[in-house]
Amino acid sequence: MNQSKCRVCRGPAVIDLPRHNANFCAEHLQQLCRRQVEKAIHDHDMLSPDDRILVAVSGGKDSLAVWDLLAELGYRADGLYIGLGIGTYSDTSGQYAQAFADERELELITIDLRETYGYDIPTASKATGRVPCSACGLSKRHLFDRAALDGGYDVVVTGHNLDDEAAVLFGNTLRWDIDYLARQLPVLPAAEGFPKKVKPLVRLTERETAAWCIVRGIDYLLDECPMAHGNRHLAYKEALNAVEARSPGSKAAFYHGFIERMAPLLADRVDAGVELHRCESCGSPTTGDVCAFCRVVATASTHDPVPVEVVLNKAARKAYLAQMQEIS
Amino acid sequence: MKVLLRNPRREIEVEGGRTVGRLLDELDLDRESHLVMRNGTLVPGDARLDDSDVVEVRPVISGG
Numbered sequence: 001m002n003q004s005k006c007r008v009c010r011g012p013a014v015i016d017l018p019r020h021n022a023n024f025c026a027e028h029l030q031q032l033c034r035r036q037v038e039k040a041i042h043d044h045d046m047l048s049p050d051d052r053i054l055v056a057v058s059g060g061k062d063s064l065a066v067w068d069l070l071a072e073l074g075y076r077a078d079g080l081y082i083g084l085g086i087g088t089y090s091d092t093s094g095q096y097a098q099a100f101a102d103e104r105e106l107e108l109i110t111i112d113l114r115e116t117y118g119y120d121i122p123t124a125s126k127a128t129g130r131v132p133c134s135a136c137g138l139s140k141r142h143l144f145d146r147a148a149l150d151g152g153y154d155v156v157v158t159g160h161n162l163d164d165e166a167a168v169l170f171g172n173t174l175r176w177d178i179d180y181l182a183r184q185l186p187v188l189p190a191a192e193g194f195p196k197k198v199k200p201l202v203r204l205t206e207r208e209t210a211a212w213c214i215v216r217g218i219d220y221l222l223d224e225c226p227m228a229h230g231n232r233h234l235a236y237k238e239a240l241n242a243v244e245a246r247s248p249g250s251k252a253a254f255y256h257g258f259i260e261r262m263a264p265l266l267a268d269r270v271d272a273g274v275e276l277h278r279c280e281s282c283g284s285p286t287t288g289d290v291c292a293f294c295r296v297v298a299t300a301s302t303h304d305p306v307p308v309e310v311v312l313n314k315a316a317r318k319a320y321l322a323q324m325q326e327i328s
Numbered sequence: 329m330k331v332l333l334r335n336p337r338r339e340i341e342v343e344g345g346r347t348v349g350r351l352l353d354e355l356d357l358d359r360e361s362h363l364v365m366r367n368g369t370l371v372p373g374d375a376r377l378d379d380s381d382v383v384e385v386r387p388v389i390s391g392g
Contacts, residue, residue, distance in 0.1 A: 210388040228391030322336040
């Protein structure tokens with residue numbers, strides 16, 4: 001039996017990476033991941049050695065991988081986990097996040113939406129008529145911004161990887177949404193009421209971040225968020241992976257080509273014509289009188305709690321109930 | 329050999345004597361979206377799987 005050799009040491013490989021036209025053993029896979037993250041941080045001026053960093057942690061592979069990588073590279077990084085109230089999915093994801101932090105003696109801050117703000121994501125979706133991913137994204141962005149500013153952090157790190165960014169770019173390009181394209185950058189600088197936000201995993205695919213977790217012995221939540229089942233983002237990823245299978249390196253060329261050659265042409269569209277003032281309720285920047293987060297809180301916190309399965313479509317509900325059977 | 333699949337979690341029995349790449353092709357699973365572990369260790373596409381192996385096929389795509 002066996003099996004391809006590591007490009008670096010000629011030992012037995014654990015992974016083949018067609019986009020690098022190479023195979024790697026566990027040790028040199030880690031070296032590759034570290035170097036890709038260091039390059040992203042350096043090329044885009046993401047972090048300084050003295051920065052106080054807040055990592056957005058979900059308990060999934062990407063957020064735990066980026067937190068682990070930053071700690072490995074010597075950065076001072078705390079985590080922030082938000083309990084979204086998405087049934088057992090949220091309970092389990094919180095346990096993975098806490099176990100990771102405890103094992104490495106890292107600081108994990110936890111905010112529970114229902115305890116602190118009186119609502120959860122399924123209820124917000126039902127009460128406001130927003131699709132669940134919209135209610136979730138809005139809540140997370142607001143709370144990460146708030147926690148970073150209140151906690152004196154210099155920068156918020158998210159675990160968005162190359163697949164995430166290429167899929168969002170693909171969607172924005174299909175719609176020619178120029179304003180979203182202009183803002184789709186690996187670094188968003190700090191602005192009045194907003195912390196700096198960076199994405200150190202933009203040079204790693206999610207297959208690579210998952211492999212990082214496996215070879216590092218990181219337990220992460222394998223289940224998919226039931227509310228994301230069948231969403232457009234996943235369809236874009238599948239489409240891009242079909243292209244990648246035929247032409248390895250296409251995702252990286254698509255995304256990094258955009259960042260290097262197209263994004264500079266859109267630079268004058270970033271924040272163009274948007275006047276922000278302070279939310280009357282919480283003081284966060286907003287285009288209206290009251291920010292979207294405070295409007296969600298006002299509507300959702302007075303609504304009866306809604307179980308997650310109520311807001312899932314038929315296919316998602318079927319997948320969720322199958323997941324529940326696994327657990328029981 | 330036993331093959332563990334995820335989302336939803338299920339276990340199937342597949343005859344050994346094939347590579348990881350061939351197993352994924354036969355299960356109609358995209359290589360870019362999956363990793364395969366043999367007896368708890370990550371293995372590349374040309375690794376051979378035998379009847380006595382316990383195999384886990386782990387999807388890596390997330391939707392958020």
